[in-house]
Each structure stands twice: as structure tokens, then as C-alpha cells.
Amino acid sequence: MSVQDLRIGVIGVGMMGADHAERVVNRVAGARLVAVADPDTARADQLAASFDGVRSIGDPLALVADPEVDAVIIASPGFVHEEQVLACLEHGKYALCEKPLTMDSESSLRLVEAEAKGGRPLVQVGFMRRFDPEYAQLKAMLDSGQFGRTLLLHNTHRNATVPDTFRSEMIVRDSLVHEVDVARFVFGEEIVEITVLAGTPTGVAAEGVLDPQVSLFRMAGGGLVTSEVFVNCRVGYEVRCEAVAERGTVVAGQNSTGIYSTVADERGGYWGGQVPPDFRVRFARAYDLEVQAWVDASRRGEVVGPTSWDGYAATAVCTAGMESLATGLPVKVDLADRATVLGGAAR
Numbered sequence: 001m002s003v004q005d006l007r008i009g010v011i012g013v014g015m016m017g018a019d020h021a022e023r024v025v026n027r028v029a030g031a032r033l034v035a036v037a038d039p040d041t042a043r044a045d046q047l048a049a050s051f052d053g054v055r056s057i058g059d060p061l062a063l064v065a066d067p068e069v070d071a072v073i074i075a076s077p078g079f080v081h082e083e084q085v086l087a088c089l090e091h092g093k094y095a096l097c098e099k100p101l102t103m104d105s106e107s108s109l110r111l112v113e114a115e116a117k118g119g120r121p122l123v124q125v126g127f128m129r130r131f132d133p134e135y136a137q138l139k140a141m142l143d144s145g146q147f148g149r150t151l152l153l154h155n156t157h158r159n160a161t162v163p164d165t166f167r168s169e170m171i172v173r174d175s176l177v178h179e180v181d182v183a184r185f186v187f188g189e190e191i192v193e194i195t196v197l198a199g200t201p202t203g204v205a206a207e208g209v210l211d212p213q214v215s216l217f218r219m220a221g222g223g224l225v226t227s228e229v230f231v232n233c234r235v236g237y238e239v240r241c242e243a244v245a246e247r248g249t250v251v252a253g254q255n256s257t258g259i260y261s262t263v264a265d266e267r268g269g270y271w272g273g274q275v276p277p278d279f280r281v282r283f284a285r286a287y288d289l290e291v292q293a294w295v296d297a298s299r300r301g302e303v304v305g306p307t308s309w310d311g312y313a314a315t316a317v318c319t320a321g322m323e324s325l326a327t328g329l330p331v332k333v334d335l336a337d338r339a340t341v342l343g344g345a346a347r
């Protein structure tokens, strides 16, 4: 620790926020966790007490305003992100906001505009796939030009299980949103149209929940992207993608982990690897790299990684995707003009 360490507060200490808090304390250089906040004050108190010198602050907005907090990780539910990111902008604090940036494209656009008006980039959105070593390598390989133009991308996104409160629209807004960002990241362009289809749901999904879903994105340059999202697959957290280009293909996340083993048990000998139980395991390295990049950039006075515009664009695609889910028809993505919105603040 040094006096220049970035003093971090974490808002929302459920699964993701607690994981980020532990990461800041144990695995991120140049940063110090100083405070956590959650309306579930017992949960925040308990987490704070598990570390040295971390305060539990009852009101998340008071944490943002606290003079001893330099930068904020927002890991609260999406419906409170708007007011919390706005508070960070008002107080001039760097914010790493978990996805989705907000719940609909209008509120996300308001944040992009507010940040641009302030004249200083402060927001990074938690699309950590961009920091995953395999996804980053896939992107670098495609960008090298050796494969020719990228034509297609196939994403797979499976969770073992979700709570019954995780409804059909959330599969689009909270899960598919990652694949939306992957498509924009890999192609380096916007998505212009989305179709979301649901077939016969799995018998283990909650009543009325359309799971799995398959979506098709049309990219501005003519590329196509398919994404399967299946949040009650029962097996584990499987996330991968395959890019198809003019002279070859590149796959990221094929085996979910690099581990390959043989094992003998009472049934005989088996070969294979392990499917990670959840996102915290599958993307542990990506989250570490994401938060480290955010800390390093904040200390330099910069923002790197997915911007508020990326958060807005992804939300706009998902807003169209929720409409498509309801009708089964392709829906055009309604996106503001980037140059007009960002003006000189374009990044």
C-alpha cells in the first residue's frame, strides 16, 4: 500500500460485489478497499468486517460522496445504476459499473450525455470478456488480417441454473448483453438488427420462462452473429465463441478451462476437463485484469476498456432484443448518432 493507492468503494455486495471487493483486497495492485455499501447493511457490515480498515456505509450515494473514496465499483442491480453512475459523474469519481449499464437505452443515453457534458471520461462498463485472455487473443488474431475478413461469430452462453425470478427478458438484458458486447468488440462495429427466438423451453426452467433462446445479430458491415443463451443448462457455466473468417476460424473458451485430466472411479476410466460452476470461476482472470486495468487507468487519470457508449449501445441492442423476443420478428436497433452525442468527447 502507498499513499497514492486508489481508494476504492464497492456499492452492492452480493455475488459480484463481494467478489470484486475480495479481488481489490487480495489481487489488485495500486488500490485499497476503503468502504462498501449495500441497503442490506448486515451483509455490508459482515463483508467489511472480514477485511482490515474497511468501513461499511449504509447509503450507497453517501459512499460515492465520501471524500476518502477516489473511485467506485458499482455492483448493485441494474435498476439503480443510473443514479449511482450519475452520482459518480457529479462527484468526479471514476466508476466501474457492472453490466448492464442501465435497464433501457434512454437511461443509458442520458449517462453518455452526462459524461460527455462533464468533459472528462469517468466510466468503464464491466464487460469483462474483453479482458479474458482467450477473447483478447481471438480479437488480436482476427485483427492481424491473416484470416481475412470476419464473416460470422457463434456465441454460446450457458449457466447451470438461475433463480426463478430470472425471467425471459432478463436472459436478453442481463445475459445476452455480454454476447452483444462481444460481437461489437470482435467486429469493431455496431449491431443494426436483432432477432431473438425461443423454442420449446427446458422442463427445468421456471414456469413461463423462455429458456434457451437463440438470437441473430446483423452487424453494420454485413456480418452475422448467432448466440445461444441457456441459463438453466444444469451442467455449469460454459461460455465460448467461434469466429469464422475468410481463411480460417478462431475459437475462444472451447474447453471452458485449460485443465484436461484422466480419472479412474468406480465406473471406470474417464477423460476430460471441468466445467466451471459459475462466472466467478470461469472469468476470474478476466475480472482480475479488468479491475487492474481500471485501477491503473484511474491512477493515470484515464479510462480504458468498454466505455459508457459501449454500455449504451449494448443496452440499445438488448432493448430491441426484448421487443423481438415478444414478437419473434427482427427489430432494427435504434441508436443515437455517436458523433453528435459525444462531440469532442468521442473515444
Ligand SMILES: NC(=O)c1ccc[n+]([C@@H]2O[C@H](COP(=O)([O-])OP(=O)(O)OC[C@H]3O[C@@H](n4cnc5c(N)ncnc54)[C@H](O)[C@@H]3O)[C@@H](O)[C@H]2O)c1
Binding pocket: 011, 012, 013, 014, 015, 016, 017, 037, 038, 039, 040, 043, 060, 074, 075, 076, 077, 078, 080, 098, 099, 100, 126, 127, 128, 174, 279
Ligand atoms: N460481469 C459479470 O459477469 C456479471 C456477473 C454477475 C452479475 N453481474 C452484474 O453485477 C450486478 C450485481 O449482480 P449480482 O449477481 O452480484 O447480484 P446480487 O443479487 O447477488 O447482489 C446485488 C446486491 O446489491 C444490493 N442492492 C440492492 N439495491 C441496492 C442499491 N440501491 N444500492 C446498492 N446495492 C444495492 C443487494 O442488497 C445485493 O446485496 C448486476 O448489475 C449484474 O448484472 C455481472
